[in-house]
Amino acid sequence: MTTVPRVLCPSLRKRIMSAKDAAALIPSGVNVGMSGFTGAGYPKAVPQALAEHIREQKTQGENYRISVWTGASTAPELDGALAEVDGIEMRLPYQSDPVCRQKINDGKMEYIDIHLSHVAQHAWSGFFGKLDIAIIEVSGITEDGRLIPSSSIGNNKTWIDQADKVILEVNYAQSAGLEGMHDVYYGTALPPRRKPIDITRPDERFGEKYLMCAPEKVIAVVETNAPDRNSRFSDPDENSCRIASHLLDFYTTEVENKRLPANLLPLQSGVGNIANAVMAGLNEGPFNNMTAYTEVLQDGMLAMLKSGKLAKASATAFSLSPEANKDLAENIDFYRERIILRTQEMSNHPEIIRRLGVIAMNGMIEADIYGNVNSTHVMGSRIMNGIGGSGDFARNGYLSVFMTPSTAKNGAISTIVPMVSHVDHTEHDVQVIVTEQGLADLRGLSPRQRALNIIEKCAHPDFRPQLRDYFERACAARRGMHTPHLLGEALSWHQRYEETGQM
Secondary structure, eight states: OOSSOOBOOHHHHTTBOOHHHHHTTOOTTOEEEEOOBTTBSOOOHHHHHHHHHHHHHHHTTOOOOEEEEOSSOOOIIIIIHHHHTTOEEEEESOOOOHHHHHHHHTTSSEEOOOOGGGHHHHHHHTTTOOOOEEEEEEEEEOTTSOEEEOSBOBTHHHHHHHOSEEEEEEETTSOGGGTTOEEBOOOOOOTTSOOOOOOOSTTOOOSBSSBOOOGGGEEEEEEEOOOOOOOOOOOOOHHHHHHHHHHHHHHHHHHHTTSSOTTOSOEEEOSSHHHHHHHHHHHHSSOOSEEEEOSEEEHHHHHHHHHTSEEEEEESEEEOOHHHHHHHHHTHHHHHTTEEEEBHHHHTOHHHHHHHTOEEEEEOSEEETTSOEEOSEETTTEEOSOOTTHHHHHHHSSEEEEEOOSEETTTTEESEESSOSSOSBOGGGOOEEEETTEEEEOTTOOHHHHHHHHHHHHSOTTTHHHHHHHHHHHHHHTTTOSSOOOTTTTTHHHHHHHHHSOO
């Protein structure tokens, strides 16, 4: 452990203990709010110690389980460890761990998939029940007891405020230079007492730099020195680069037609290789002095900040590769002047997203010919990760873009189908669909016009004739109908894949 102490508050120093001792303070059956958002800022030691405690209790015949609430996805040290010992009764609002996913799809874990902007208000309203304990990672504690947030904020403010008891993990692996990067808003209230959020630019601040917690609520402080889950992203493949190229051409045309300013509008981007390819394209493109109002900052946006293409960025968390995380730590003073990390109820706030005119860019599993998007379920029933914040931005952004390669499973699956097997984003919230084949601008089009656009511009050539045939027969059979479908065939592509392994 570093020799420079980070727990400076005298009363909280008295509560320092081991992760094992802290885990023993968590009884079975409780609701636990944990920090963490896209593999950043989650507690590392206490969840692993709790998993071992649960394992021991189960050998003695106790059915020891808790419910876990977070900001978004965490990492194997939290979700994976607790799921492995069958220690999670209920999980919300988002997850990406393979063990968790398997437990959910096997019916062994309950899961609530919810828009991320809704979580805090639902918790305050009591929709999830009572929050018993919060386990929050911070990067330090000041002498007067203020908490310095770490690499994500997520729902941490809400968990601290709502929980009866709080366990703090002070992580020395998080840069001490994060202090001052955060913006924690303490003005939220439940309807009808809510007030407008006074922000008109992504770089404006309207909150505090610290999290506040009454010292008497803190039952344990655990010192750790463990890095976030820093996943290395793959280099952009050909399909990702083609998707990025289609988007850049589209934005260029929008600027020329004066539907976008020269520096675009604030960017929001989901996480993944396609998103990083788009950021790389924007970094090499003609647009300057861009801004971001998003959930997550990943490698691509960090590179844009470093090059100067991106002037300011607002988010609630990082999701960085080891190389990018090293760059962040080594240049933290530079990035602290350009990055603001907010609570997720603010990073995903519909009012702010609508006012700023955010350009929302998110991935999807599949889209149908009318523009409905499935971003969460494989073959209609098996959850992948969750809706996350994509709905917050798609419904409220100035532009709503969804991206994916046109095929999956080595060409066995078309991601453009007659009817999606699960709907997360209706046709009313989807304005642009992009695959490596092309870009379909759906604004101002009727359902039949949308179908022709999506089939011809986004579908893979191997599936395009089948989609044309379906659409033409649906139009003939349902003459005069607004959105023609053949109900006996609409999901037959998915059924065929389930039975044969090919659509």
